[in-house]
Amino acid sequence: MTTELSADALNGLLERARKDYQDLAGRGLSLNLTRGKPAPEQLDLSEELLSLPAGRHTAADGTDVRNYGGLEGLLELREIFAGVLQVPVGQLLAAGNSSLELMHDSLVHALLSVLPGAESRWVEQERIAFLCPIPGYDRHFALCERFGIEMIPVPMTAEGPDMAVVERLVAEDPAVKGIWCVPKYSNPDGVCYSDETVARLAAMNTAAPDFRIFWDNAYAAHHLTDEPVEIADLLAACADAGNPDRAFVFGSTSKITAAGAGVAFFGSSPANVKWLLANNAKRSIGPDKVNQLRHAMFLRDADGVRTHMERQRALLGPKFEAVARILEAELGGTGLARxxxxxxxxxxxxxxxxxxxxxxxxxxxxAGIVLTPAGATHPYGDDPRDATIRIAPSYPGLEELEQAIEGLAVCVRLVGYEQQAG
Known part of the structure; x- marks a missing residue:
């Protein structure tokens, strides 16, 4: 990555970087780029939710949303998101506010009850492992650590996880029970899985009969360009390949409407849905159907979701453009960053x-710029190369974001040139 420099040129660049850093540190900044939270302006787009359902308490099918029951979630909301998440309506559940909670519970249920196709509960087996494409999502890794699940890193490519590595590991090791996937605009590198990757995930031979793909489609509707990326339908591919129970699909409205007060979704085969409902019935008498109704009323239909996300894009797009512009201006051609x-x-x-x-x-x-810890994008917080930094542009205002990225570039130049100077 680095560019060869003469000693004099390197010394000059290093001195300039040191001066720039002193100036940066003296500005008294207090900026935070740690998490991918929606900005207040994004949340304001869903302000109408707070006034809904405005006296209405009956769903389209006659359900009184104020009462118990309805573990499947409201049909009218599931109909809106079935296409977005590529799950047939009858195989899609609408649940509480958090897809992370659904992933947590799916792991717990797999540990404590027998999955369709499994020979025993996971907790009864000596060793459980998950494949973790890297860089990846730190909260997926935290779940594995929480339950003592071994994490095996898998390199990411421009088309998704390196499938040659994935296919080898799942075929030779029956302890490998799952893989984490963020298939669309993945966290943190934005990769979208190719059709070939999806087909190979669906059809590959696995030593574990109860192997599951945890398909965290968190950014299914979160486009930043005029040409939205579409990915292949994993559930359909698994069914076509004779592995209908292989995929667990997760999604939510957390970054669509109100973060922390949205609706989460689980989709899978009929057998897996029946399994999850049976287990969830022992921990809940039903989700927050009032919140589900207000979401259905607010979003209305799939076109309503698309329109709403265009408004989100209008706020987010300039921030991502600013990051790219500043990084190119400050670091382009230095050989210090990609x-x-x-x-x-x-x-x-x-x-x-x-x-x-x-x-x-x-x-x-x-210097007052807080970033996600280095290593967070890798299992156990350990990036063997110590080279990856995740930038979350969404929350700060545009001016603050520009200051933060300019400051980050100063730090990259300083540390990079110090390393070269030895």
Whole structure:
């Protein structure tokens, strides 16, 4: 990645970087790019939710949403999101506010009850492992750590996880029970899985008969360009390949409407849906159907979701454009960094020279710019190359974001040139 420099040229660049960093540290900044939270302006787009359902308490099918029951969730809301998430309405559940909660519960149920196709509960087996494409989502990794599930890193490519590695690992090791996937505008590098990757995931031979793909389609509707990316239908591909129970599909409205007060979804085969409902019936008498009704009323239909997400894009797009513009102006041609230019989602991945990410994050924090910890994009918080930094542009205002990215670039130049100077 680095560019060869003469000693004099390197010394000059290093001195300039040190001066720029002193100026940065003296500005008294307090900026935070740690999490991909919607900005207040994005949340304001759903303000109408707070006044709904405005006296109405009956769903389209006559359900009184104020009462118990209805573990499947409201049909009218499931109809809106069935196409978005590529799940038939009859195989899609609408639940509480958090898809992460659904992933947590799916793991717990797999540990404590027998999955369709399984020979025993996971908790009764000596070793359980999950494949973790890297860079990846830190909360997926935290769930594995929480339950003592071994994590096996798998390299990411421009088309998704390296399928040669995935196919080898799942075929030879019966302890490998699952793989984490963010298939569309993935967290954090924005990769979208190719049709071939989806087909190979669906059809591959697995040593574990109860292998599951945890398909976290968190950014299914979160486009940033005029040409939305579409991915292949995993559930249909699994059914066609003779593995109908292989996929668990997750999604939510957390970054569509009100973060923390949205609706989460689970989709899978009829057998898996029946399995999850039976287990959930022991922990809940039904989801928040009042909230589901207000979402159905607010979004109205799939076209309503698309229109709403265009409004979101109008707010997010300029921020992602600013990140790309500043990184190119400050780091382009230096050989000190590479970064992604995602077509959707919530993150930009910045790659710095090996051995520099932690120090860049530390220097940025000392200058008042807080970033996601280096290593968070890898299992156990360990990036072997110490090279990956996740940027979350969504929450700050545009001016604050520009200041943060300019400051981050200063830190990259300082640490990178210090490393070259030895």
């Amino acid at each position: 970064w992604t230019d995602p077509k959707g989602g919530y993150f930009v991945t910045l790659e710095v020279p090996d051995g520099c990410a932690k120090e860049v994050v530390r220097r940025a924090a000392e």
